Each structure stands twice: as structure tokens, then as C-alpha cells.
Amino acid sequence: MKDVLVSVIVPVYNLEQYVGRALDSLLEQTLRSIEIIVVNDGSTDGSGTVAEAYARNDGRIKVVHKTNGGVSSARNTGLELAQGEYVTFVDPDDFIDRRAYEHMYDTASQTGCDIVICGFSYVSEANLAGESARLPIIANVVLGKQEIREQIWYNLLYSDMDAGVWNKLYRRDLLGRHRIRFDETVLFTEDHLFNLVAFTYAGHAIYIPEPFYRYVVSIPNSASKKYRYNYFQLYEHVYLFKLKLLSVWGWEEDRSRRAAANYFVYQSMKAMINEFSKASPKSFLQRVRSVKEMVDSPVLRQGVHVVEASPDYVNSLYSLGVFNYIRKRNWWMLCLAGLYYNSFMVPVIRKIKSSIARREAIQ
Incomplete structure (x- = not known):
């Protein structure tokens, strides 16, 4: 052509x-x-x-x-x-x-x-x-x-x-x-x-x-809709990639570093909650071990340190206490948060979405 x-x-x-x-x-x-x-x-x-x-x-x-x-x-x-x-x-x-x-x-x-x-x-x-x-x-x-x-x-x-x-x-x-x-x-x-x-x-x-x-x-x-394996590792990769680009182009001012770190910490929180999804093939102990490994990750620790330096960059979801659990390496509370979200919040969200979809279909 x-x-x-x-x-x-x-x-x-x-x-x-x-x-x-x-x-x-x-x-x-x-x-x-x-x-x-x-x-x-x-x-x-x-x-x-x-x-x-x-x-x-x-x-x-x-x-x-x-x-x-x-x-x-x-x-x-x-x-x-x-x-x-x-x-x-x-x-x-x-x-x-x-x-x-x-x-x-x-x-x-x-x-x-x-x-x-x-x-x-x-x-x-x-x-x-x-x-x-x-x-x-x-x-x-x-x-x-x-x-x-x-x-x-x-x-x-x-x-x-x-x-x-x-x-x-x-x-x-x-x-x-x-x-x-x-x-x-x-x-x-x-x-x-x-x-x-x-x-x-x-x-x-x-x-x-x-x-x-x-x-x-x-x-x-x-x-x-697929279950996403290696959720944390992939966003860790994205974070390191962003830091590399910032370094290459000389854009390492605090504002950019904080933005990248905030996004990574937020996705890490979601990754920990994801470990307790009912779709996960892991045993309970394997899930707990995965959360602990995330919390102890040197890359996440570095990201947390950057976010801590600027509280105004903390996502509103962190007000639930999850960010503090990550900051303090309180992995067992993070596991409980993951269990609570997947056992109680996910069914509620699904019901709301289903109800909205039914109303839209009728209209």
C-alpha cells in the first residue's frame, strides 16, 4: 500500500x-x-x-x-x-x-x-x-x-x-x-x-x-482480568527503570524522585494485598513469606525513605495505616490487611459493580 x-x-x-x-x-x-x-x-x-x-x-x-x-x-x-x-x-x-x-x-x-x-x-x-x-x-x-x-x-x-x-x-x-x-x-x-x-x-x-x-x-x-504473578517484582523493576532515566537525563530533583517513590510504595501496598487474593495458588505460609520479603526489600526501603521525607506525597489510601505498616516493617499487620480486604472488601465492591451494571443494562 x-x-x-x-x-x-x-x-x-x-x-x-x-x-x-x-x-x-x-x-x-x-x-x-x-x-x-x-x-x-x-x-x-x-x-x-x-x-x-x-x-x-x-x-x-x-x-x-x-x-x-x-x-x-x-x-x-x-x-x-x-x-x-x-x-x-x-x-x-x-x-x-x-x-x-x-x-x-x-x-x-x-x-x-x-x-x-x-x-x-x-x-x-x-x-x-x-x-x-x-x-x-x-x-x-x-x-x-x-x-x-x-x-x-x-x-x-x-x-x-x-x-x-x-x-x-x-x-x-x-x-x-x-x-x-x-x-x-x-x-x-x-x-x-x-x-x-x-x-x-x-x-x-x-x-x-x-x-x-x-x-x-x-x-x-x-x-x-488475569491473575498477575510477580506483581511486586515488576513494579520494583519499573521504579528502578524510572530512577535510571532520571539519572541519565539529569532530572533527579526531589520532586521527581518523590513522585516515582510514591507510586512504587503505593503499588507495593497493592502487591501485598494481592498476595491474599483467593486466586493466588500459594499456601498461607508462602503468602506470608512473600509479604515479609517485600517489606524487607532494599529497594522498597529506599522508596519508603524518600516518601517519608515528604508527607504531602503520601497517597490518601495510606491513611488507612498500610503505609505505616510498611514503614515499620509490620508484616503481620500487612497480612491481616490483605486478608481483610480480600475477604470482606472485594465481595462488597463486586456487588456494587454488579448492581451498577444491572441498572445500566435496564436503562
Whole structure:
């Protein structure tokens, strides 16, 4: 295909019932000069067959079949094949507004930005209209390196609210020149790590607030519903990666270090609670041992020390006492907190979500 403006990479693994909807939303794009690269990552259902059927009807779709290697491997495969001036990603259980890529590409072309961000909505099968997410970025203004650092990069240190790659256009040349790829050694947080590097090198970026991307929540068997092993170790890896980038670029001021440490300590708290999830295959003693190992981690101790130096950076959830348990290495209270949350809070949250979903379905 000549003059491909946008390459859309769709990694697929066992989502036969949803991939058609995603592809329909891409084929309906008002920007016609796109290529759609579907990477079938070793699906054992009919996902690959569905994609092939779509490809026979539209030459803009390319289907690649590979052995299962995870979403990062699938996306990297797509990046190697992409021919577009810009590249983006769509998860196969999501979909996108038909005007999205025309509007985003026109903005990129007019402003010369390396990365264009659009808004997104959280939707469900019962409520496809959804609710728009609010991003803490000045809208419709070209951001230079300093503004990217203050409004985007800093937020990536502090949270993962806009860590996804699916609501962004990336200049392919930017990714190629700096060999920016997804880390295939991690089971999740791959988007977060990718964006940390991409925004480090981006010269200009812009945020369009229109919620073009529809992020579908609570689909069984999708990646967000899997039990996550090595939760703590992965976020420890993310924290060390952030510190390395801060050091390389000379951005080691206290504010940035505190933001990175606060995020890591918060995720560590979630990791400890996660150990007592009913989905965990570990015995009770193994769970206790895991929590104790986390509490004693030298990397976490260093993060706690940084957070302690600035109480205003402590997340509001820490007011429950969990942060103090971590700070004091009170691992047995952390175990009790994990048991309480999973035994009492999780069922309540599920009931509330189920009730909301039923009301939305009726409406």
C-alpha cells in the first residue's frame, strides 16, 4: 500500500468474540490511508480465522500468525512490519470512534508533533457510551520538551492514568531512531515503560481531549482480568527503570524522585494485598513469606525513605495505616490487611459493580 499515513497494530490472543468489533471500527475510519496489522499471538480459538476473513475483504488488513509470546512480543512484531508515518495500537476487545485517526493525523501533520494523545472513555458491554477519563494535560496546545516533562512525564512517574499506548499516535521515525520497543520480559506495565522512553525522546506532543478511544472494562479472559504473578517484582523493576532515566537525563530533583517513590510504595501496598487474593495458588505460609520479603526489600526501603521525607506525597489510601505498616516493617499487620480486604472488601465492591451494571443494562 502506498502512502500509508497510520499503521494500526492489533495484538490478538483468544478474543474471537470481540476482534470483529475492533476491526469494524478501524475499517470505518474516515482516514482511509491506514494499514491494520493484526498479530495473532498463538490464539487457540477462532481469533485468527476471524481476522483472516476480514483481510480477504479489505486489502488494508494484514494478518500475521506467530507462536504465543505475549502482548509486547506481538506489538513488537507489528512495529517491525509497520509502514505508516505514524503508528498506534488497538486492543482487540476495545474499539475507536470513526473520526479518530483523521483528526489525530491532521493534528500531527499541522503541528509537527511526535506524539498525539486523544481522550478515551471507559465503557462496558452494558453501557457503550461510557464515561470519559480526564487527563491532567493542557488540551489543544503544542507541548515542547519542558512542558512534556512537567505535564506528561511527571504524571507517568506518579501514576499510570495515561500510561496506555492505545490512545496515542507515535511518529514511526521517532520509535525507529531510538529503537523504542516493548519490554518482552514483563507481564504487564509494558505500556508504562514504553511511554516513559517515548516521551523522553519526543520533541513535541499535543493532547486532544475528545474521547475517541473506547476502553472496554470487565471482559472475562482479557488481559486485565488475569491473575498477575510477580506483581511486586515488576513494579520494583519499573521504579528502578524510572530512577535510571532520571539519572541519565539529569532530572533527579526531589520532586521527581518523590513522585516515582510514591507510586512504587503505593503499588507495593497493592502487591501485598494481592498476595491474599483467593486466586493466588500459594499456601498461607508462602503468602506470608512473600509479604515479609517485600517489606524487607532494599529497594522498597529506599522508596519508603524518600516518601517519608515528604508527607504531602503520601497517597490518601495510606491513611488507612498500610503505609505505616510498611514503614515499620509490620508484616503481620500487612497480612491481616490483605486478608481483610480480600475477604470482606472485594465481595462488597463486586456487588456494587454488579448492581451498577444491572441498572445500566435496564436503562
